Amino acid sequence: MTALPPPPEGTRLALIEAGFLLFGQQSFAATSTRQLAAHANANIGSIAYHFGGKEGLRQACAEEFARRLGTVPAVAASSAHLSKAEARVQLRAIFSGFVSFLFGGPMAETMLPFMLRELTEDGPGVDILYSRIVGPTHVRLCALWAAATGQAAETDQVRLRVFSLIGQAFYFRVGAPIVMRRMAWSAIGSSEAALIAQTLLGNLDAMLDALERS
Amino acid sequence: MTALPPPPEGTRLALIEAGFLLFGQQSFAATSTRQLAAHANANIGSIAYHFGGKEGLRQACAEEFARRLGTVPAVAASSAHLSKAEARVQLRAIFSGFVSFLFGGPMAETMLPFMLRELTEDGPGVDILYSRIVGPTHVRLCALWAAATGQAAETDQVRLRVFSLIGQAFYFRVGAPIVMRRMAWSAIGSSEAALIAQTLLGNLDAMLDALERS
DNA sequence: GTCTATAAACAGATAGAC
DNA sequence: GTCTATCTGTTTATAGAC
Numbered sequence: 001m002t003a004l005p006p007p008p009e010g011t012r013l014a015l016i017e018a019g020f021l022l023f024g025q026q027s028f029a030a031t032s033t034r035q036l037a038a039h040a041n042a043n044i045g046s047i048a049y050h051f052g053g054k055e056g057l058r059q060a061c062a063e064e065f066a067r068r069l070g071t072v073p074a075v076a077a078s079s080a081h082l083s084k085a086e087a088r089v090q091l092r093a094i095f096s097g098f099v100s101f102l103f104g105g106p107m108a109e110t111m112l113p114f115m116l117r118e119l120t121e122d123g124p125g126v127d128i129l130y131s132r133i134v135g136p137t138h139v140r141l142c143a144l145w146a147a148a149t150g151q152a153a154e155t156d157q158v159r160l161r162v163f164s165l166i167g168q169a170f171y172f173r174v175g176a177p178i179v180m181r182r183m184a185w186s187a188i189g190s191s192e193a194a195l196i197a198q199t200l201l202g203n204l205d206a207m208l209d210a211l212e213r214s
Numbered sequence: 215m216t217a218l219p220p221p222p223e224g225t226r227l228a229l230i231e232a233g234f235l236l237f238g239q240q241s242f243a244a245t246s247t248r249q250l251a252a253h254a255n256a257n258i259g260s261i262a263y264h265f266g267g268k269e270g271l272r273q274a275c276a277e278e279f280a281r282r283l284g285t286v287p288a289v290a291a292s293s294a295h296l297s298k299a300e301a302r303v304q305l306r307a308i309f310s311g312f313v314s315f316l317f318g319g320p321m322a323e324t325m326l327p328f329m330l331r332e333l334t335e336d337g338p339g340v341d342i343l344y345s346r347i348v349g350p351t352h353v354r355l356c357a358l359w360a361a362a363t364g365q366a367a368e369t370d371q372v373r374l375r376v377f378s379l380i381g382q383a384f385y386f387r388v389g390a391p392i393v394m395r396r397m398a399w400s401a402i403g404s405s406e407a408a409l410i411a412q413t414l415l416g417n418l419d420a421m422l423d424a425l426e427r428s
Numbered sequence: 429g430t431c432t433a434t435a436a437a438c439a440g441a442t443a444g445a446c
Numbered sequence: 447g448t449c450t451a452t453c454t455g456t457t458t459a460t461a462g463a464c
Contacts, residue, residue: 028241028244032457033457042430045431045432045459046430126391130395160409161413161417163385168381174334175333175384178343178344182348182373183373200378202421202424207416207421225448247439257449258449259442260447262442
């Protein structure tokens, strides 16, 4: 078993936290090393010392993001011998947890905006996120979907269906500024997140029902 | 009837096109006025002359985006007296058109990345996009949804359901780097877009069926 | 390992010739 | 309307004291 990297501490950690916050809020390009150092109560030179430069800090943020996500209790590892009903229950639970993670999870505040930026800027975080988190998790979700519907897991159809499921939740996060206007919400707190989750779980049931009937 | 603003021409147009391309690809902050001028085959001073500065060019890009979207044949204006079946047909057509727009439309190449950036950077384009395009269109979609399901249109439930529908398509665009890896696609062309549309139209039917049965 | 001073490049805005 | 030269400020990276 390979040793996991140790969590960062001290100035190094403070700079990474500043990176999550500022890169996420303002984008990578718009954030200056002076701002980063100020938020971390460090000096400008410390960025070069610890990470080699601004780009190195970005990389370190992406790796720390993946490291922390890796410590979250993963979705059920095995779904080979689940009944349809059991698989549906698990899917609902995972999906519901995903919505909570997006809108209220402990990492949602700063780390998630950072990763959303990496995605839209096609930064180095995308590779790390996909290979360590999204890829493996998507495979497991496809297996669960297959167990819940009786379809074969590794088909384009199932993969796309699972992405469409994730996308519904994801949009409410990325498109939050738009959604909030239309819903006349001033923020998306726990009660708004509950409404969203309710809508999306309804969709999940509708999709599963439709596939079971056919 | 208020006169519509005339389409921009010449250097002004060239700068706006450069803005779509570069702001969309690199973000607003990462794009320099020199780059913009070079892509437009203009000089640096022309940005100040035509738009007052870099921020003014961004605003002009957002306005031009909305102006062009406004020339696209709008979704059916009236849906008051549609049967459930007719409303479903219209919803399917609009939704299918939305997927085509996202992945193959003439504006998809440069203007859409620009607006996605505006969304994640919460730029001035969001206001313009919402008030002129998204807001009115969402209202009409809710009316169609209501006609197709028998629900009342202007409820939180219907509004969120319609957003969840849009979000499915939207995700495939924003999360394209992720999706392409998992699907082993090198690009999302028309055949991949057709697969996505097929998946999402299946979801739409499943949702409508579920609501009709209840 | 921390911090400061400085260098070299680059930014956006502007004044003014044409 | 177009283009150039320049001003002023800021950027990242680095060298070197502590």
